[in-house]
Amino acid sequence: MGRARTSNGSRFAGVVPLIAGVVSALALTGAAVYTVSESQCDPGHYVRDGRQVTLVGSCVTGADLREAGIGHDHERSGADSTSPGDLNR
Numbered sequence: 590m591g592r593a594r595t596s597n598g599s600r601f602a603g604v605v606p607l608i609a610g611v612v613s614a615l616a617l618t619g620a621a622v623y624t625v626s627e628s629q630c631d632p633g634h635y636v637r638d639g640r641q642v643t644l645v646g647s648c649v650t651g652a653d654l655r656e657a658g659i660g661h662d663h664e665r666s667g668a669d670s671t672s673p674g675d676l677n678r
Contacts, residue, residue, distance in 0.1 A: 633647025 628648070630648035631646040633644050633649075636643050636645050
């Protein structure tokens with residue numbers, strides 16, 4: 590029985606996309622780590638008070654969310670806000 594022969598060119602053509610993907614992933618990971626390490630804000634934390642969860646600290650304020658149109662959802666009946674604690678209702 591004979592062996593299937595492959596040329597070096599086809600092996601090289603299969604390795605190039607793999608290397609490009611790995612290099613791209615490393616570059617994006619490095620950019621993300623740099624961005625987070627250079628941010629000048631408190632990471633914040635969540636505090637649960639009964640059924641409500643509140644973000645304490647962080648770079649985002651309630652005024653920023655209202656300005657972006659996030660906050661009160663008048664379309665859903667009985668919903669006061671779209672905070673993370675209200676998603677489990």
